[in-house]
Amino acid sequence: MPRPRKFVESDVVSSASEVFAAHGLAATLDDLVRATGLGKQSLYNAFGGKRELFFRALSEDRKEATRAVSEALGHDGASPLERIRGHMLRMAIEFSSSDRRVSLTTRALVESTGEEDPLSTATKASIEQLAGIYAQCLEHARENGDLPEDANVQSLAVYFVAITRGMELLGRAGVGRAVLTAVALDALRVLHGQRMGD
Amino acid sequence: MPRPRKFVESDVVSSASEVFAAHGLAATLDDLVRATGLGKQSLYNAFGGKRELFFRALSEDRKEATRAVSEALGHDGASPLERIRGHMLRMAIEFSSSDRRVSLTTRALVESTGEEDPLSTATKASIEQLAGIYAQCLEHARENGDLPEDANVQSLAVYFVAITRGMELLGRAGVGRAVLTAVALDALRVLHGQRMGD
DNA sequence: TACGTTATTGACCAAGCGGTCAATAACTTG
DNA sequence: CAAGTTATTGACCGCTTGGTCAATAACGTA
Secondary structure (H helix, E strand, O other): OOOOOOOOHHHHHHHHHHHHHHHHHHOOHHHHHHHHOOOHHHHHHHHOOHHHHHHHHHHHHHHHHHHHHHHHHOOOOOOHHHHHHHHHHHHHHHHHOOOOOOOHHHHHHHHOOOOOOHHHHHHHHHHHHHHHHHHHHHHHHHHHOOOOOOOOHHHHHHHHHHHHHHHHHHHHOOOOHHHHHHHHHHHHHHHOOOOOOO | OOOOOOOOHHHHHHHHHHHHHHHHHHOOHHHHHHHHOOOHHHHHHHHOOHHHHHHHHHHHHHHHHHHHHHHHHOOOOOOHHHHHHHHHHHHHHHHHOOOOOOOHHHHHHHHOOOOOOHHHHHHHHHHHHHHHHHHHHHHHHHHHOOOOOOOOHHHHHHHHHHHHHHHHHHHHOOOOHHHHHHHHHHHHHHHOOOOOOO
């Protein structure tokens, strides 16, 4: 009965995501209107406002990021450690690409207050989810005998989240592909050492 | 002859820095007026506007950050590698402290456009400066024989900038002291391994 | 083809923004 | 103590902001 929408919701979120990636929450409602092609009111009807649309975009970004990492670290014939290696090298290229924008999750991380607000909750969950994926792959490596029996899979997983975040920021600072690749290879050496000097 | 100022410039910059650390460039002129105690016009006279004040704060933040790292990695009897270790462990504690705010440099990194604007230039310089300090210390370690002769000191230096940036973000996401310390120890294993699996 | 429902459109609004102005105050120096 | 210079103060301004409203359009259904 009702008048049908002229837009595809996921397309709108995707366009909005680019705008938010470029300008963060400081992106203007007008930017969004221009990027999505919708009118203000339609945007408001469909999503509820700028902030809500940001969360929606953030959620999609997170879904996509975890999907991508999941796929990169998933079974494909190579050993778990080889998959992590390939993943890190691809990240180095990705992060050093000149048109790469900082991920919404990282943006949200910086803009989050540390309190219990929705932004902080969302970013925290995002980090934990990513760490979970790394942990799974690392656990497989350990079962394979590619990591020492007493390797701390949990902290290593968080370590990989940290180093990828750091590489992302460095890419923003203009660090080029060669250096970032070298950094990725350095980072991987963590998996080869035997014991921490305590 | 002129009427003297009622404020100390460095104090104003310091107060402003906190506000910017908390809210980024989105901090309002009113926030700054409240935090510094100066009137708008005085702020304007002394610094030239919000953006200029931000740059001033960013510059101080950068100076302080490099000073701190320099001191931590400087000569103090311990070996270069031990100094790096101590530094990383202190960073883990610092970044996981609950009232810690994200550094202005990291903020600027995220908000920079990647173009040639002043923000990007400043952050790039900041990263390079930090990497330089790490490189110096690592070079000493190599001369000491604590690192293999063929270790790539330059990329390792950038690696340490990356992992500390990542740890900073994770601290923002609520990762606690224990986990962040474990991550720091993981990160250090890079210096113990012998050869990269190529 | 008339009706009910929702989408779209463009005008509109109050609040908050960064910044400015003009008047006044405080100090040093002659 | 008068003159010159800069600081401070509070009122003010034009613009942009996120959001709203009322009118109209487009569809399925009866």
